Amino acid sequence: MAWKVGELSRLTGLTVRTLHHYERIGLLTPSGRTGGGHRLYDEDDVTRLYRIVALRELGLPLDAVGTALAGELDLADLLRSHLEHVGHQLTALRALHARLSTLVSAGRAPYGPDDLLALMDEVNTVEDTMRNYFSEEQIQALAERRAQLGPEAIAAAEREWPELIAKVQAELDAGTDPAEPRVQELAARWWELLEGFHGGDPGLRDGLYRMRDANSEQIQREYGGPSDALIAYVTRAREAAAD
Structure with a gap:
């Protein structure tokens, strides 16, 4: 049996974008192509995809998933x-x-x-x-962090996010070099707001990124969250600042 990417997306509940992303990073490469060049996934690909989904749900980041799969998990x-x-x-x-x-x-x-x-x-x-x-301990840590920050600080950050996203989007639309100082200032504030969420904890940070990656379209559609292009732009600005 073989499935096209749209069929696999519909049957698994994963977005086509997610399946394409797994291919780009080398986690899941379709085993075949149609005569028209469309991706075809076979039964072995489905088994591998299940392994990826299960490992992600168990809390492994994508790079660790690749390492685990290389070890031929039972x-x-x-x-x-x-x-x-x-x-x-x-x-x-x-x-x-x-x-x-x-x-x-x-x-x-x-x-x-x-x-x-x-x-x-x-x-x-x-x-x-x-x-x-997030694990139960991490959810508890998030609750404690919210209590430490207080409702006013949290509300202020929630108000600032849409404004910051709009400013960065305007720079991206204008074609501004991410190395420009004003873009790097915006990027620095972006990472400060993220820091306010995870507090520098690598586990919370990775959980946040995994949650965003898996739900990017819904977050963007329902909450006005940043697009993949915008995140890549901010990341380039941060990397330019570090050079």
Whole structure:
């Protein structure tokens, strides 16, 4: 059997962009091509893709995934590890569901059942997403960091992000060299805001990057997050400043 990239995207839930990215970095190269040059993935490619997805969910960054795959991981062992990881996720989600169910049953005005059910759905989605990229200890560390920063600092950063993204986008659209001092100042502030999130913790930083990479289109569409081109531009500015 063989699948085109669009078919594989639809069946796995991964975006075509993600599959192309895996190919660019050498993680997953389609085994064939159609007469028209379209990518074709065979059964071995699907097995390898599962390994990539499972290792990512278990918390490995992409470079570590490549190293692990080079060691020919046993699929049965990986399935067991994946099962254990999903079990931990289910336990956490059941606990969250129980807490929210209690809240709904004891709800008081001005919150009606519809509001609370919508809140439950949203919180479940957020919690599930977070646990795909951060361990329980890291989620606790993020909560503690938010408490340390305080609501005013967090709100100020949330207001600044759209303004900063717009400024950097304007420089990119104008074709400004990323080595220009004003672009490097914007890039420096960009990294300062990111630092405010992860506090220099490499695990939190990697989780943030993995979450953004896997959900880039949704983040850009629903929250106005930066495009891949914009992130690459800011990265070049940072690299130019370091030279």
